[in-house]
Amino acid sequence: MKEKPLYYAIRKMNYEQLDRFANRIRKYIYETVKKNTGHLSSNLGTVELTLALYRVFDPEKDIIIWDTSHQAYIHKLLTGRWHSFSTLRQRHGISGFTNINESKYDYFGAGHAGTSVAAALGYELGFRSQNINKNVIAIFGDGAMTSGMILESLNQLKSINSKIKIILLNNEMSISPNVGALAKMLNKIRISTDYFSLKEKIKVSLESTDVGQDIENALKKVKDGIKHTVYNNALGVFEDMGIKYYGPVDGHNIKELEKYLEFIKNYKDGPCILHLKTIKGKGLDFAEKNPTKFHGVNNKKTTSTSYSKVVGYTLKNIASKHNFIAYTAAMEEGTGLNILKEKYPEKVIDFGITEPSIVTAAGATRLAGLFTVVDIYSTFMQRAFDSIIHDIALQKIPVLFLLDRAGIVGEDGPTHHGVFDISYLRLIPNIEILTPLNAQDLANMIFTSFEKDLNKPTFIRFPRGGEYLNVDEIIANLKIVDYSWKIIKRGNDKNIIFVVGQLVEEYKKLWEELDATIIGVRNIKNIDEHILQLYLKDNINVITIEENSLKGGFNEEIKSYILKKKIKCSLHTFGIKDEFVPQGTRKELLNEFVVKPDEIKKLLYSTEKIK
Numbered sequence: 134m135k136e137k138p139l140y141y142a143i144r145k146m147n148y149e150q151l152d153r154f155a156n157r158i159r160k161y162i163y164e165t166v167k168k169n170t171g172h173l174s175s176n177l178g179t180v181e182l183t184l185a186l187y188r189v190f191d192p193e194k195d196i197i198i199w200d201t202s203h204q205a206y207i208h209k210l211l212t213g214r215w216h217s218f219s220t221l222r223q224r225h226g227i228s229g230f231t232n233i234n235e236s237k238y239d240y241f242g243a244g245h246a247g248t249s250v251a252a253a254l255g256y257e258l259g260f261r262s263q264n265i266n267k268n269v270i271a272i273f274g275d276g277a278m279t280s281g282m283i284l285e286s287l288n289q290l291k292s293i294n295s296k297i298k299i300i301l302l303n304n305e306m307s308i309s310p311n312v313g314a315l316a317k318m319l320n321k322i323r324i325s326t327d328y329f330s331l332k333e334k335i336k337v338s339l340e341s342t343d344v345g346q347d348i349e350n351a352l353k354k355v356k357d358g359i360k361h362t363v364y365n366n367a368l369g370v371f372e373d374m375g376i377k378y379y380g381p382v383d384g385h386n387i388k389e390l391e392k393y394l395e396f397i398k399n400y401k402d403g404p405c406i407l408h409l410k411t412i413k414g415k416g417l418d419f420a421e422k423n424p425t426k427f428h429g430v431n432n433k434k435t436t437s438t439s440y441s442k443v444v445g446y447t448l449k450n451i452a453s454k455h456n457f458i459a460y461t462a463a464m465e466e467g468t469g470l471n472i473l474k475e476k477y478p479e480k481v482i483d484f485g486i487t488e489p490s491i492v493t494a495a496g497a498t499r500l501a502g503l504f505t506v507v508d509i510y511s512t513f514m515q516r517a518f519d520s521i522i523h524d525i526a527l528q529k530i531p532v533l534f535l536l537d538r539a540g541i542v543g544e545d546g547p548t549h550h551g552v553f554d555i556s557y558l559r560l561i562p563n564i565e566i567l568t569p570l571n572a573q574d575l576a577n578m579i580f581t582s583f584e585k586d587l588n589k590p591t592f593i594r595f596p597r598g599g600e601y602l603n604v605d606e607i608i609a610n611l612k613i614v615d616y617s618w619k620i621i622k623r624g625n626d627k628n629i630i631f632v633v634g635q636l637v638e639e640y641k642k643l644w645e646e647l648d649a650t651i652i653g654v655r656n657i658k659n660i661d662e663h664i665l666q667l668y669l670k671d672n673i674n675v676i677t678i679e680e681n682s683l684k685g686g687f688n689e690e691i692k693s694y695i696l697k698k699k700i701k702c703s704l705h706t707f708g709i710k711d712e713f714v715p716q717g718t719r720k721e722l723l724n725e726f727v728v729k730p731d732e733i734k735k736l737l738y739s740t741e742k743i744k
C-alpha cells in the first residue's frame with residue numbers, strides 16, 4: 134500500500150512539536166539499524182536539517198540530491214517510506230541509499246561518494262535547455278567534499294552560470310576524522326564560530342565587572358584576528374569560485390536553519406553554498422562519543438575475525454621488518470589499517486575519498502624505492518580503473534593492492550558489491566590477480582609479497598566476512614607460498630569443480646558432500662596448466678564457481694582452455710549473470726546468485742549431466 138508522505142505534516146508543527154518529532158525519528162532509526170544493520174551516526178546528524186529543508190523546499194518539485202546518501206534515512210521517512218522503513222536493507226526491502234526506482238523523491242541514486250554536484254549540474258543543464266525552472270539542491274558531507282568528483286564539479290559552477298544550491302554538512306568526520314587542507318579550513322571556521330557563541334555567554338555573565346570588561350576587550354582582539362584569517366579564507370575558497378557563501382550555521386537548530394534555507398532559496402544570482410556545522414551521532418550519547426564506531430551498525434553478534442583484521446595484523450607484523458607505506462581512501466577502520474596505524478602511524482596514509490589519486494601516488498611511491506600497499510574496497514576501486522591501467526600496469530609498477538569486500542557485501546547492496554573486479558582486472562596486461570582460499574592463505578600471500586618482493590602489480594582480492602580463528606596463530610604460521618591452485622578434495626574425476634578463492638572456505642561443508650573433485654583457484658591470470666592437463670578430459674562435467682560477474686570472470690579462462698584444447702566436456706558456470714545483485718544478507722545472496730547449492734547438486738546427480 135502506498136504511504137502518504139509526512140513532509141506535509143511537519144509544515145504544520147510548531148518548534149516544540151518538531152523537537153519531539155526529531156526525537157521520535159532518532160529512536161526509530163536507532164531501533165531499525167540495530168535490527169537490520171545500517172548507517173547510524175551520519176543520519177543522526179541530518180535530522181534537523183531534513184525537517185527544516187522539507188518545510189522550506191518542496192521535495193515534490195525541487196530536485197534534492199543527497200551525496201553518498203547514507204545520511205538520507207530521514208528523507209526516506211518523510212517521503213512516503215515511514216512504515217516500509219522497517220524493512221531497511223533487507224532482501225526486497227527499502228534500500229539504505231537513494232534509489233530512483235524506489236521513490237520519485239529520490240532524484241539520483243548513490244552509494245559511492247562525490248556524485249551529488251555533478252548530478253545537480255546535469256539536472257540543471259537538462260532543465261535549462263527545456264526552459265524548466267526548478268530549484269536544484271546538492272547536499273554533501275565534508276568527507277565527500279574532498280573527493281575529486283565534487284571538486285571537479287564545483288569548478289564548473291560559475292562558468293556554466295549555474296544556480297544550484299549546495300548544502301555542506303561539516304561534522305569534521307568522514308568515517309574517521311577528515312583529512313587534508315580543506316577539512317582543516319572548515320574545522321577552523323567551526324572553531325571560530327564556537328568562539329563567537331562562547332564569547333556571547335561570557336559577555337552576559339561578566340559584562341558588569343571590570344574583570345569582565347578586560348576579558349571582553351581581549352576577546353575582541355582575538356575575534357578580529359580570527360575573523361580576518363579564518364572567515365576570509367572560508368569565503369575566499371567558495372566565493373573565488375563564484376559560489377555565494379552562507380554560514381556557518383548550527384545544523385541542529387531548526388529555526389535558524391529555516392532562516393538560512395530561505396536565504397539560499399531566494400538567492401537567484403548564481404550558485405550558493407550553505408555551510409552547516411553538524412554533529413555526527415547527534416542526540417545519542419554513545420554515537421556522539423564514538424561516531425566512527427556507529428557510522429555503520431552491524432547486528433551480527435559474531436566472534437569471527439574479519440579478513441580486514443587479518444590484513445591489519447599481518448601488516449603490523451611485517452612492519453617490524455619491512456619499510457613500506459599503506460594507502461587508504463578514507464577507510465582506515467573498514468580495511469583494518471587502523472591496527473597497523475596504532476603501532477606504526479607513519480606507515481598509514483589516508484588521502485580521503487580519492488581513489489584514483491591514491492593509486493597513482495602509490496605507483497610513484499614505489500618508483501621512489503619504497504614497498505607500497507594500496508588497500509581499497511573492490512567497489513570503490515572501480516573509480517581508479519584508469520589509474521590502474523595508465524599509471525600502474527602500463528609502467529609495470531609492482532604495487533601490492535589489497536581489494537577488500539571483493540564479492541557480495543550484503544546489506545549495502547548493488548552499489549557496494551565487489552563483483553566486477555576480476556572482470557575489470559583480467560583484461561589488463563602485466564598484472565597478477567590472487568584469490569586466497571582462506572585467512573591463512575591471505576596472510577601468507579601478503580607475507581610472500583614482502584619477503585620475495587613483487588615483480589608486477591599484484592591484486593589480492595578477498596570478501597567481506599571472516600573466520601573463527603586466532604590471529605596470533607595466523608601470524609605464527611606465516612610462510613612463503615607459491616600461487617598454484619590446490620586440490621581441495623579428490624573425488625569423482627568425472628565431476629571437476631573449480632572454486633575461486635575464499636568460497637572454498639565458506640562452503641567447505643558443501644564440497645565435502647559432493648561426489649566431485651574440488652580445485653581451489655588461487656590465481657586468476659596465470660592458470661595452473663599442470664592441473665588443467667591432469668583433470669580436464671573428454672566426457673566429464675566441469676563446473677566453475679566464482680563470486681564475480683560471469684562476464685569477464687574466471688570461467689572465461691577455463692572456457693578458452695577447453696576450446697583451445699578441443700576438450701569435449703560440459704561446462705557449467707556459476708557466478709553473477711548479466712545483472713546487478715540486490716541487497717540482502719551475504720549468505721542469502723551467495724546462495725541465490727552465486728553458489729546455488731541445489732542447482733549444483735541437481736547438475737551432478739541428474740542422469741543427463743554429461744552433454
Ligand SMILES: Cc1ncc(C[n+]2csc(CCOP(=O)(O)OP(=O)(O)O)c2C)c(N)n1
Pocket residue numbers: 175178201203204244245246247273274275276277278302304306307308413462463464486513516
Ligand atoms: C567512492 C567512495 N569511497 C569511499 C566510500 C565510503 N564512505 C561512505 S560514507 C564515507 C564518509 C563520508 O563522509 P561525509 O561525506 O563527511 O559524510 P558523514 O558520514 O560525515 O555525514 C565514506 C568514506 C564511498 N561511499 N564512496
Ligand SMILES: CC(=O)[C@@H](O)[C@H](O)COP(=O)(O)O
Pocket residue numbers: 201203244245428429467538542545597
Ligand atoms: C556508505 C559506505 O559506503 C560505507 O559506509 C559502507 O557502508 C561501509 O561498509 P562496511 O561495513 O563494509 O565497511
Ligand SMILES: [Mg+2]
Pocket residue numbers: 274275276302303304305306307
Ligand atoms: Mg562528514
